[in-house]
Structures are given as C-alpha cells and as structure tokens.
Amino acid sequence: MTTLAEWKLTSEDGKVDCSLPYTMVFLGRTDCDINMESDSVDKRHALITFDHYQNRFKVKDLGTSSGTYINERRIPDETFITIEEGDAIQLGRDILSISCLILIDHIVFLVPFRVPF
Template identity: 35%
Template sequence: MSFPAISVPEVETSSDAPPGLNSDQQRAVDALPEGCALLVVQRGPNAGARFLLDDDRTTAGRQPSSDIFLDDVTVSRKHAEFVRDGQRFRVRDVGSLNGTYVNRDRVDDVLLTNGDEVQIGKYRLTFHSFRAR
C-alpha cells in the first residue's frame, strides 16, 4: 500500500524568533517600544491574544477591572501582577489559589526573560521583551 506524497508549507520565521510565534506576533514583538514587553496567549481561552506591558504595574486576574482580564474559574480574581524593574519585568503572585508558574515552576516573584512561559490558571502566555536592534 502506498500513500500519496504531501507537501508541508514552510513557516516564515526569523532565525532568532522564539518558537510558537506566528509572523504577525513576531512583527508585534519586533515593534515593541523600548521598556515595554508583550505577553502572547499560547494555550487556553483566547489563544493568540496579546497583552502589552507598558505600565510600571499591570494586574492580571479574573476581576473585570484587571488590566489583563483572564475570564476562567482557574484564575483568581486578583491573581498576579507584572512589575517593571528597570528595563526588565517581573511577575509576582498576589495570593492566588492555584499559583503562578514560570516555565512550570511555581513562583512568588521572579524576573522574566525573553521566551519565558507564564501560566496563570489555564492560560499559558509567553513573555517577549523589547530587544535593541
């Protein structure tokens, strides 16, 4: 029995593009202003959504007034916050029930690096920061 050959289209990526970004998301990362960062929802409700981190403090949670509103029961009303630390960002758990994870490790407060996966409830977001060109 033989199967017909199929062709797989090439995916457009730059050599330093983090895995999991499509070309639109990569353009958004490339266009980040200095001192800003971007969170891209990779898994969970609203996959593909992007959240710009451009304030000194950005809140995330199930409470509608959160800067990043994550509407799922696995997310606490006040779950985490992203805090600018010089030219970098940290994520801080603010007493959530299910915890905040970075690269699958539960954290209370950690400095983020490019490509880190932040998990808040069902949501898995990748962190991308401004890079000098």
C-alpha cells in the same frame, strides 16, 4: 540611531495580546489591567511590574490557590521573580508568553535579537 523595545504578553488561544507598559499591571479574572476569562484564574491573580533599577520585568503571585508558574515552576506567593523574553507564565491553567519587539531606525526585530541597553 533610534532604539525602542515593545514587550508583549500573549496567550496561546489569542485572547490576550497586549503590550506591557513600563509600570505595574494586574492580571486576573475581573477588574484588572489584563482580564482573563478562566475559572482557574483568581479575581486578582498576579502582578507584573518593571524594575527600572534592573531594567527587567518581574511577576508576583498574589497568594492564589492555583498558583503562578514560570516555565512550569511554581513561584512563591508574594515574591517578585524576574521574567525574560520567551518565558511561559502560567496563571492557573492558562499560559501566557512574553516577547519583545525591537525597533531600530524603523526596522522591527523579534527578540532573541539582543540590543545592549
């Protein structure tokens, strides 16, 4: 049986819709891996990385004035916080959601279907 997971980051307005690599990505207004067109987002606002030891994605605010929020709670500056499927990640006034598509032997499931890894 072949199992693949594709994690997606999407915005409410549809301007952001991308797959998350199992590496590190910068989010911000300009010169980032994921660019967001918003006055409330700093030039380099946040960082999402994959923790290979915990098998989880984590987000970190890069010391912004408008902050980064997970499910409406502001996260501390420069501290990695684990994010889960379905979490709402807010950069300034812009909200992104994280979701996972699971592919098992050519059948696609949208999480919350859970596959033990």
